Amino acid sequence: MSPAHFARRAEKLQPSSIRKMMIIAKRLISEGRTVFELNIGQPDVPCIPVFLDAIAARGREGRLNYAPFIGENCLRQAYARYLNDHFDRRGAQHLVVDSENVLVTCGASHALTSTFLSICDPGDEILCVEPFFPPYTGFLGIADGVLRSIPTYAEQGFALPTIEEMERYITPKTRALLFTSPSNPSGKILSPQEVTRLARLALKFDIFLIADEVYREMVLGDREAFSILQVDLEPAEMERLKHRIIVIDSASKAFSLCGARIGFVISRPEIIQKISLVNAHTVACVSDILQHGVAVAYEHVIKNPSFFTELRRTYRERLEAAMEAIHKYLPWAIVPRPDGAFYVMIQFPEIEDITEYCLFMLEKFNVDNETVAVTPAASFYLSPGRGRNEMRLALVVSPEKIKRSIFIMAEAYKAYKAYLKEQGKDIVAQNSRRLSNNDRGYINQENPSDCTGCAGYSVEAIVE
Amino acid sequence: MSPAHFARRAEKLQPSSIRKMMIIAKRLISEGRTVFELNIGQPDVPCIPVFLDAIAARGREGRLNYAPFIGENCLRQAYARYLNDHFDRRGAQHLVVDSENVLVTCGASHALTSTFLSICDPGDEILCVEPFFPPYTGFLGIADGVLRSIPTYAEQGFALPTIEEMERYITPKTRALLFTSPSNPSGKILSPQEVTRLARLALKFDIFLIADEVYREMVLGDREAFSILQVDLEPAEMERLKHRIIVIDSASKAFSLCGARIGFVISRPEIIQKISLVNAHTVACVSDILQHGVAVAYEHVIKNPSFFTELRRTYRERLEAAMEAIHKYLPWAIVPRPDGAFYVMIQFPEIEDITEYCLFMLEKFNVDNETVAVTPAASFYLSPGRGRNEMRLALVVSPEKIKRSIFIMAEAYKAYKAYLKEQGKDIVAQNSRRLSNNDRGYINQENPSDCTGCAGYSVEAIVE
Numbered sequence: 056m057s058p059a060h061f062a063r064r065a066e067k068l069q070p071s072s073i074r075k076m077m078i079i080a081k082r083l084i085s086e087g088r089t090v091f092e093l094n095i096g097q098p099d100v101p102c103i104p105v106f107l108d109a110i111a112a113r114g115r116e117g118r119l120n121y122a123p124f125i126g127e128n129c130l131r132q133a134y135a136r137y138l139n140d141h142f143d144r145r146g147a148q149h150l151v152v153d154s155e156n157v158l159v160t161c162g163a164s165h166a167l168t169s170t171f172l173s174i175c176d177p178g179d180e181i182l183c184v185e186p187f188f189p190p191y192t193g194f195l196g197i198a199d200g201v202l203r204s205i206p207t208y209a210e211q212g213f214a215l216p217t218i219e220e221m222e223r224y225i226t227p228k229t230r231a232l233l234f235t236s237p238s239n240p241s242g243k244i245l246s247p248q249e250v251t252r253l254a255r256l257a258l259k260f261d262i263f264l265i266a267d268e269v270y271r272e273m274v275l276g277d278r279e280a281f282s283i284l285q286v287d288l289e290p291a292e293m294e295r296l297k298h299r300i301i302v303i304d305s306a307s308k309a310f311s312l313c314g315a316r317i318g319f320v321i322s323r324p325e326i327i328q329k330i331s332l333v334n335a336h337t338v339a340c341v342s343d344i345l346q347h348g349v350a351v352a353y354e355h356v357i358k359n360p361s362f363f364t365e366l367r368r369t370y371r372e373r374l375e376a377a378m379e380a381i382h383k384y385l386p387w388a389i390v391p392r393p394d395g396a397f398y399v400m401i402q403f404p405e406i407e408d409i410t411e412y413c414l415f416m417l418e419k420f421n422v423d424n425e426t427v428a429v430t431p432a433a434s435f436y437l438s439p440g441r442g443r444n445e446m447r448l449a450l451v452v453s454p455e456k457i458k459r460s461i462f463i464m465a466e467a468y469k470a471y472k473a474y475l476k477e478q479g480k481d482i483v484a485q486n487s488r489r490l491s492n493n494d495r496g497y498i499n500q501e502n503p504s505d506c507t508g509c510a511g512y513s514v515e516a517i518v519e
Numbered sequence: 520m521s522p523a524h525f526a527r528r529a530e531k532l533q534p535s536s537i538r539k540m541m542i543i544a545k546r547l548i549s550e551g552r553t554v555f556e557l558n559i560g561q562p563d564v565p566c567i568p569v570f571l572d573a574i575a576a577r578g579r580e581g582r583l584n585y586a587p588f589i590g591e592n593c594l595r596q597a598y599a600r601y602l603n604d605h606f607d608r609r610g611a612q613h614l615v616v617d618s619e620n621v622l623v624t625c626g627a628s629h630a631l632t633s634t635f636l637s638i639c640d641p642g643d644e645i646l647c648v649e650p651f652f653p654p655y656t657g658f659l660g661i662a663d664g665v666l667r668s669i670p671t672y673a674e675q676g677f678a679l680p681t682i683e684e685m686e687r688y689i690t691p692k693t694r695a696l697l698f699t700s701p702s703n704p705s706g707k708i709l710s711p712q713e714v715t716r717l718a719r720l721a722l723k724f725d726i727f728l729i730a731d732e733v734y735r736e737m738v739l740g741d742r743e744a745f746s747i748l749q750v751d752l753e754p755a756e757m758e759r760l761k762h763r764i765i766v767i768d769s770a771s772k773a774f775s776l777c778g779a780r781i782g783f784v785i786s787r788p789e790i791i792q793k794i795s796l797v798n799a800h801t802v803a804c805v806s807d808i809l810q811h812g813v814a815v816a817y818e819h820v821i822k823n824p825s826f827f828t829e830l831r832r833t834y835r836e837r838l839e840a841a842m843e844a845i846h847k848y849l850p851w852a853i854v855p856r857p858d859g860a861f862y863v864m865i866q867f868p869e870i871e872d873i874t875e876y877c878l879f880m881l882e883k884f885n886v887d888n889e890t891v892a893v894t895p896a897a898s899f900y901l902s903p904g905r906g907r908n909e910m911r912l913a914l915v916v917s918p919e920k921i922k923r924s925i926f927i928m929a930e931a932y933k934a935y936k937a938y939l940k941e942q943g944k945d946i947v948a949q950n951s952r953r954l955s956n957n958d959r960g961y962i963n964q965e966n967p968s969d970c971t972g973c974a975g976y977s978v979e980a981i982v983e
Contacts, residue, residue: 057725058725059726060638062637062638062640065793065794068797069796070588071799074799078587081587095585097585107579110574110578111575111578117568118775118778119566120561121559121561122778123542124534124538162802164800164803168800168801173525173526173529174524174525176526176527176528177641179526190799193799194800196800197636197801199663299523311582312583313583314583314585314586314806316802316806330529332534332657333529333532335532335534337632337801338625338632338780338801339654339780342780344778345806345808345809
């Protein structure tokens with residue numbers, strides 16, 4: 056082998072399945088096709104206007120300077136104020152966050168990569184809740200770490216297993232538990248009991264607990280997201296837990312600022328200091344002008360909390376439109392109703408490999424020159440075979456467009472079946488059926504009294 | 520050890536010495552002190568105005584979106600056009616760059632980190648030319664790689680050793696040669712012969728050749744920087760070399776846009792594709808709005824090449840002011856005249872550890888409430904003991920402020936000597952003298968005919 060070879064970690068990296076679909080969609084759009092892009096969490100909602108005013112004002116000063124590698128003080132302070140305010144406004148008990156607890160990163164992706172680089176030696180493991188955001192694998196791969204997963208199931212409202220069940224996945228190499236609530240892709244909001252269970256598990260094995268809370272404000276039902284910062288344990292346990300918690304956040308979804316690339320790590324100052332050095336040695340620092348703009352956005356929502364009320368209304372309308380259209384056009388699909396975030400997971404029970412259908416719809420099918428891009432769900436799972444008949448739909452366009460998209464999906468499915476038939480193939484998976492829990496090698500030992508938190512999550516549609 | 524420990528790579532990372540001084544300087548400024556910040560390459564020159572107009576226009580569209588992880592097409596195209604134009608305008612033969620050869624990164628820091636992550640397995644080595652930009656060590660540390668260095672010396676105009684000399688530093692773990700021209704900190708522009716020598720060395724050992732060219736436009740004398748893209752070898756060798764070249768660039772210095780965090784990797788498409796996946800898994804993508812602004816900046820300088828002529832004039836005036844003031848106030852200092860970039864390296868021959876003096880000047884000394892921040896040079900070297908009596912001064916303020924700064928440095932030096940005397944210490948290093956080449960374990964075998972390129976680099980001041 057030539058000494059000028061690529062590193063093993065680079066050879067392993069793959070474009071995320073989400074990005075792969077995006078590239079095809081963009082090509083089709085450039086060729087004149089109308090593509091409803093439900094494949095990526097890129098909202099069509101305009102960004103928060105005060106951000107634009109703030110960067111224009113900063114620009115008029117004519118200087119774009121290096122920022123401190125830990126982040127601009129104005130943004131660290133504004134973010135800490137916003138976070139405390141978020142809980143205080145709801146009368147929720149929580150750990151109080153100070154600017155010293157806040158690190159600014161180049162988006163939540165960079166927050167996670169920097170965290171993994173800070174805590175994982177090559178071969179170390181992070182244990183996450185499955186289904187999960189697929190790029191986690193690659194973020195951890197950058198640190199030569201290995202992702203492991205605790206499976207959860209739609210049929211059980213994605214409820215977390217018991218501590219005893221989860222322990223089975225912990226090895227001497229496990230450095231942290233990682234969970235996302237509200238979850239991308241499942242939309243599950245973990246109950247206070249479930250989050251507390253994760254905290255106890257982290258303490259029992261003395262590992263870090265990483266909470267990806269980028270969808271905190273995106274609540275689609277009556278139940279708020281329960282933050283890791285709200286966990287309430289005995290004082291001695293709390294004191295230990297404080298040194299284990301790492302929260303990930305982002306301005307991308309909350310303010311429709313995906314292109315600003317501003318994220319956060321929230322933790323103890325000594326952990327923040329350590330991760331900030333990784334920050335410094337990966338990107339040097341985050342754009343000062345964009346940090347100033349985002350600081351103004353957080354200050355704005357503290358004064359105008361109705362901003363997030365409006366945002367929730369927008370996404371709830373989209374969810375209603377999606378559920379209604381699915382019921383009408385895809386009545387046989389299995390569709391758990393999400394508690395939060397802005398995604399819907401749809402299971403096509405009779406299909407063997409949904410990727411082929413998704414690519415067929417995108418590339419070979421259209422209704423009046425319109426088609427739909429979605430994300431096949433296999434990459435949201437590590438467990439072999441899971442997600443192969445599921446897709447994720449992002450509620451990032453208007454209710455009308457969502458309804459139209461689901462109509463097109465149904466038409467495309469008919470056409471796909473006909474197309475396969477022409478080729479002498481059969482769409483129906485040989486073992487098409489809803490797997491029981493035992494088939495999945497997972498026995499539900501969930502304490503029923505613990506399940507109230509999952510009540511908002513129900514299977515909406517049934518197998519045909 | 521608790522499983523919740525930091526990774527070994529994170530434990531090794533240190534804030535760069537440049538940043539350490541910045542933090543102290545910023546604290547003093549917030550306390551009311553005037554600090555001339557010659558410690559960091561953050562120019563006071565206003566940023567290119569068309570950039571601000573472009574981001575304001577883009578902002579008015581109200582959308583900040585995820586960008587392709589390889590970069591926005593408009594910027595990849597504009598950068599490729601700029602680079603070809605840079606050479607064509609000078610009638611220089613060069614490898615033609617296409618947008619497919621360009622990756623957009625979050626600054627040159629991220630370009631380097633992503634490159635190292637792409638080519639270095641844990642323990643692999645990168646061999647760079649010393650003195651070098653200190654964060655290289657940490658960028659490579661992120662990939663668990665190890666930096667090695669080929670020493671060069673001010674007394675020899677920082678000339679590169681012969682191929683035979685340089686070979687001694689290559690091991691089976693060497694994955695790439697890395698050089699910066701114009702160099703930060705030395706200001707050296709490598710001659711065409713020297714760059715070609717590095718190319719031949721890379722080919723001989725079949726390793727990558729990484730050229731950090733972020734100061735390409737910052738030329739302080741008559742001689743242009745010679746790019747790795749200009750190397751001219753036999754066709755068969757060129758074909759191999761094309762697959763080994765990785766160029767690093769940035770918009771930070773050229774357009775005074777340090778806070779935009781836009782950098783570039785230029786290489787073969789298959790190498791660009793690979794590094795783009797590391798990009799995707801460290802920061803997801805680079806801010807779309809800032810990419811559009813920087814694209815307009817590159818388009819602007821293609822049409823208005825006088826932009827860089829003016830920029831060069833600005834920095835040349837500063838260099839003249841610095842050399843004049845050093846001659847007047849620090850006549851005993853050893854100060855090689857830089858060919859490019861915007862730094863001056865100053866040796867205080869009689870001092871044992873210049874860091875103490877730099878900290879004394881910054882924290883304990885002032886003239887009419889004014890003082891100066893500079894960077895002690897030890898971190899620019901890996902060779903033990905080197906740079907301990909050197910500092911780097913960045914020409915990032917007006918000629919008047921540079922002169923004033925050097926006056927304050929001279930006054931601070933007198934005060935520092937008096938301060939040490941009071942404490943019964945002696946400033947003068949026991950072995951204070953200019954080391955001969957042999958003392959450094961390096962015999963100059965430079966071919967004299969090869970040295971014309973170094974002529975612009977001379978020792979301006981002499982040992983007291």
